[in-house]
Amino acid sequence: MSNAPALIASTGDSLREAFGKALSALADEFPTVVVLDADIAGGTGVHHFRKSHPERLLQFGIAEQNMMAAAGGLAATGLIPVVTTFAVFCLRAVEQARLSLAYTRRNAKIVASHPGLDVGPDGGSAQALEDMAAFRAIPGMTVISPADPLEMAQATRAILEFDGPVYMRTGRSPAKRLFGDDHTFEIGKGQIIRQGHDLTIVACGVEVGRALEAAELLAEENISARVVNMPTIKPIDGELLKQCALETGAFVTAEDHNIHGGLGSAVAESLAASRPCPIEFVGVKDVFGASGEPEELAEQFGLTAPHIAAAARAALARKKHLRKKS
Amino acid sequence: MALTLRSITEDAPRTTAQTLEAELAAAAAFTRKHTIASIYHAGSGHPGGALSCADLLACLFGAELNFWPTAVDDPARDRFVLSKGHAAPALYAVGAHYGFCDAKEALQLRKLNSKFQGHPHVLDLPWVETSTGSLGQGFSVALGMAMGLKLQNIPARVYTLLGDGELQEGEVWEAAMCAAHHRLDNLCVIIDYNKLQSDNLNNVIMRLEPLAAKWRAFDWGIAEIDGHDIPEILATLRRAGVTQHRPSVIIAHTVKGKGVKYMENIPAWHGSVKLTREQAEEALESLGASRAEIKDLLDV
Numbered sequence: 001m002s003n004a005p006a007l008i009a010s011t012g013d014s015l016r017e018a019f020g021k022a023l024s025a026l027a028d029e030f031p032t033v034v035v036l037d038a039d040i041a042g043g044t045g046v047h048h049f050r051k052s053h054p055e056r057l058l059q060f061g062i063a064e065q066n067m068m069a070a071a072g073g074l075a076a077t078g079l080i081p082v083v084t085t086f087a088v089f090c091l092r093a094v095e096q097a098r099l100s101l102a103y104t105r106r107n108a109k110i111v112a113s114h115p116g117l118d119v120g121p122d123g124g125s126a127q128a129l130e131d132m133a134a135f136r137a138i139p140g141m142t143v144i145s146p147a148d149p150l151e152m153a154q155a156t157r158a159i160l161e162f163d164g165p166v167y168m169r170t171g172r173s174p175a176k177r178l179f180g181d182d183h184t185f186e187i188g189k190g191q192i193i194r195q196g197h198d199l200t201i202v203a204c205g206v207e208v209g210r211a212l213e214a215a216e217l218l219a220e221e222n223i224s225a226r227v228v229n230m231p232t233i234k235p236i237d238g239e240l241l242k243q244c245a246l247e248t249g250a251f252v253t254a255e256d257h258n259i260h261g262g263l264g265s266a267v268a269e270s271l272a273a274s275r276p277c278p279i280e281f282v283g284v285k286d287v288f289g290a291s292g293e294p295e296e297l298a299e300q301f302g303l304t305a306p307h308i309a310a311a312a313r314a315a316l317a318r319k320k321h322l323r324k325k326s
Numbered sequence: 327m328a329l330t331l332r333s334i335t336e337d338a339p340r341t342t343a344q345t346l347e348a349e350l351a352a353a354a355a356f357t358r359k360h361t362i363a364s365i366y367h368a369g370s371g372h373p374g375g376a377l378s379c380a381d382l383l384a385c386l387f388g389a390e391l392n393f394w395p396t397a398v399d400d401p402a403r404d405r406f407v408l409s410k411g412h413a414a415p416a417l418y419a420v421g422a423h424y425g426f427c428d429a430k431e432a433l434q435l436r437k438l439n440s441k442f443q444g445h446p447h448v449l450d451l452p453w454v455e456t457s458t459g460s461l462g463q464g465f466s467v468a469l470g471m472a473m474g475l476k477l478q479n480i481p482a483r484v485y486t487l488l489g490d491g492e493l494q495e496g497e498v499w500e501a502a503m504c505a506a507h508h509r510l511d512n513l514c515v516i517i518d519y520n521k522l523q524s525d526n527l528n529n530v531i532m533r534l535e536p537l538a539a540k541w542r543a544f545d546w547g548i549a550e551i552d553g554h555d556i557p558e559i560l561a562t563l564r565r566a567g568v569t570q571h572r573p574s575v576i577i578a579h580t581v582k583g584k585g586v587k588y589m590e591n592i593p594a595w596h597g598s599v600k601l602t603r604e605q606a607e608e609a610l611e612s613l614g615a616s617r618a619e620i621k622d623l624l625d626v
Binding site (some may be wrong): 026036058059060061063065066068069070071072073074075076079095096099100103104105117250 | 379396401405426437447448449455456457458459460462463468469470471472473474478480497500501503504507577
């Protein structure tokens with residue numbers, strides 16, 4: 001935890017770069033870690049690990065199903081395999097992760113770069129908008145999506161310390177530093193990163209920065225929006241959500257993922273069982289992506305701050321309507 | 327009183343090849359009988375492909391594997407992965423014969439709260455090494471084990487048994503390419519080549535031939551044997567054990583349903599079937615079980 005800030009000297013690092021640098025820096029402390037690559041080390045950030053620890057970078061070629069299941073065998077011999085590829089190719093090997101990593105409860109980590117519309121110009125075929133839903137539905141699988149380079153470095157340490165299968169998203173685009181050096185990451189915990197009392201915006205990954213911008217926009221209209229960074233999608237921090245429900249009474253969820261099955265669903269499931277209240281979902285509305293720059297796509301598919309702000313107004317209106325009725 | 331010295335060679339006959347082969351034949355016979363009984367009690371299960379691999383399993387567990395019930399978590403043990411997980415009844419039976427589990431308990435195959443699920447699960451039975459049942463994955467897991475052992479300089483070997491229909495999974499060829507590329511000479515694949523799969527002949531569903539040529543092209547060491555000939559199986563496993571720089575594949579020609587006359591070479595006995603009492607008795611008779619043995623296996 002303590003050396004995480006030092007690992008991310010460059011604030012413009014993408015999350016994948018932050019992950020790759022952190023993994024390389026942690027390699028000596030975690031001597032049983034081996035990294036599995038399917039011919040895209042430069043894309044996933046593990047070229048840093050390859051450079052520092054070439055003998056522990058295992059090349060599987062463009063064959064993700066074999067790589068995913070082989071991780072189960074490596075883990076069975078006491079190593080900690082870190083499977084790295086693009087999120088969309090993790091989808092290709094979901095069943096291998098299910099049987100050979102989760103059902104067998106292996107201490108294996110899957111780290112997926114290029115999630116969501118953040119992929120950009122490669123287009124719809126390359127943009128995984130279903131990965132969190134698929135992995136979240138697997139029993140015993142922890143699902144994580146950090147928001148900034150510092151949190152990425154901290155989460156990298158956390159998943160290596162954690163015993164069990166994990167699916168973690170990184171990101172392709174240059175990422176802003178959102179958190180100060182005193183930030184801490186803990187699996188299963190969210191944090192209130194901006195106080196507010198009218199409603200709560202819960203976000204993960206690239207949407208956390210946009211949620212903070214949305215809160216600024218709403219403040220100009222005298223709407224006090226709380227922002228929660230929720231880097232662990234499973235297990236979701238139900239206690240924090242319940243607290244926010246009691247204190248703000250309305251929610252917006254924001255994620256670079258299909259609105260079905262990801263963060264929004266996890267929040268809705270949790271609140272439905274604890275403290276039901278109005279929720280609006282910001283995400284990709286059950287369609288595939290397309291080519292374009294990430295910011296252009298975010299605008300077109302409704303993921304930017306103004307869209308989050310609009311969803312916040314809608315959630316707030318529903319909350320007021322409910323209060324009037326009761 | 328004169329001291330009588332016992333000859334130190336007195337036990338030697340037990341270790342001769344003939345005695346070992348007789349022991350393995352007995353283990354294979356037990357495996358087949360127990361398989362029929364457990365599938366009868368379960369009311370479902372795949373007998374054909376379990377019977378075809380009984381001799382291979384007996385040779386692995388009875389002679390080849392450095393793997394003992396008292397040390398199933400020894401890091402230096404040899405590993406066996408049943409990639410064709412639907413042959414679970416045969417694995418449980420051979421495991422029971424060699425002391426890895428209880429034979430009576432293994433008759434709880436497929437029952438609620440039993441450790442003996444329809445397909446092997448490592449959290450229920452640690453000695454099965456990994457959970458299988460989705461074809462192709464056991465091979466990749468075995469490959470990962472072989473790689474992990476080499477990385478840690480542990481001189482153990484990894485064996486995995488694949489079905490012939492399983493070879494139609496793309497993942498198998500991903501793993502075949504990967505094992506050869508990484509020169510995993512501590513990995514041995516055994517193919518239970520009984521020529522039949524769930525619905526019909528391999529040749530009708532999806533042709534596998536020329537099979538040896540495929541593996542040769544992937545740069546594997548290859549042997550093609552009679553998968554019911556115990557001396558040949560043993561000799562080939564030994565040879566695979568000393569092959570260097572390349573993984574080994576043993577293409578074992580077998581008969582589906584081997585030992586049960588009415589099942590042999592009939593695809594219908596591949597799938598999950600329900601055996602009647604009469605069918606189970608006839609199968610056990612065909613396998614040479616005595617009346618007492620039949621009663622013992624079926625009336626528990």
